[in-house]
Amino acid sequence: MATLGAHKKHKVTVVGSGNWGSTIAKVIAENTTANPDLFEEEVQMWVYEEEVKIPKKSRHFHPGVGSLDVPHKLSALINEIHENVKYLPDISLPHNVVANPSLEDSVKDATILIFNMPHQFIPNIAKQIKGKIIPYARGISCIKGIEVSEKRVRLFSEMLGEELGIYCGALSGANVATGVAMERWCGTTVAYDPPPVDSRQPTPEQTPGHSPHGSTIDLTMTAVDGTAKTLKSVNGTKYSKRLQPLPNDYPPLSHENVKKLFHRPYFHVSMVSDVVAVSLGGALKNIVALAAGFLSGLGWDSNSLAEVIRIGLKEEVKFGLMFFGDKGVKAQTFLEESCGVADIITSCIGGRNFRCAKISVEKNMPIDEVERIELNGQKLQGTSTAYEVQKFLTSRNQGSEFPLFTAVYGILEGKYKPDQIPELVEPKDP
């Protein structure tokens, strides 16, 4: 897409610096360097500050050098040695990744915000940056989780869009972070489907030939003269305030340009418009991976894991169509894209949820305890998602329609044993 007339560049901030947050900052920083006409080279990465010691097994630890054996601020250490020794050890980060411990400062000038942290921390982060970001900023959520309140379930792309008054897309795929960080080939799916925010002057995001909106757009167009009306909803996402068009002096955020922010030779991006399936696939597969881990812990083999994957995929699609059917979700996205089938498979082979669930059965230990011992501060997303999904299904009396999700919840609660999974997921006679 031509960038004629554009003279500003997008400034990108990654909000989060865990295992995946640091990896995606690396990917993006490589791409801002490769695309200097579109993006400012420096990528800010917000770091939840903590004191860390350089591990003795790290290549940065030199015995006898005293300063290396004392606690350091994580953000300062990242900027000094260009490595996140706690959450992404042994991977060099490009020098244009700049760690920033101040959340407000890191986001203040960004036109593109990449949200990438364990989902339980997002509501608090959204509260802190509300009103402190550029009003026409755009977001991409890399978060694999969902937000559940009393009677509704929200994607984090929706939640961030609504709370911050910006458009937010989603990135998700079969992307165990260490493999991506080591530049081993995989695919990912990016959903980016912003509404047309100006009826008279199409925004640069409206790429010819890109007819993105997955479902009927129920929104009030804004006008260029300032008599803009409030956008009510886009694909069902309610915006608390008017969506601001991206000024024309920025390069358009077309699918082509968004892809340039993420695509690498080792990280192949498929652009879609189905934000729901991309977000839900990433969230729900974490529950499925727990089931696979429980069975693997019993010593059951790949046949059992394949059955868990099959049933899990079916429940993902059903959940999407049942609760987000009005938002343009497509079964095809789950079945064909990395964010669906491929993510379930990798997560049931090598993800943290799988590994910790397996160990919890092998050692007969609560999974929270395994998480604490094994993950060095990284967070499991499947356990909280299993509870959140169950809370939502129970409030609608629909738990029995999702037997695998319900079985995982029951195992976490101690109500069932992992070897009961087969009988729990067996279809009941009508």
Ligand SMILES: NC(=O)C1=CN([C@@H]2O[C@H](COP(=O)(O)OP(=O)(O)OC[C@H]3O[C@@H](n4cnc5c(N)ncnc54)[C@H](O)[C@@H]3O)[C@@H](O)[C@H]2O)C=CC1
């Ligand atoms: N690690 C992986 O292989 C992948 C993870 N994801 C998803 O990416 C998201 C982020 O995960 P990771 O980067 O792996 O995180 P992580 O599991 O490494 O979590 C640790 C992060 O949480 C931060 N943190 C701890 N306490 C905090 C607090 N009170 N407030 C804010 N931040 C706090 C830590 O500073 C650290 O950055 C999750 O939704 C995850 O499901 C997606 C693809 C791959």
Ligand SMILES: O=C(CO)COP(=O)(O)O
């Ligand atoms: O999302 C992932 C792979 O795509 C990683 O899953 P875990 O959080 O279970 O490690």
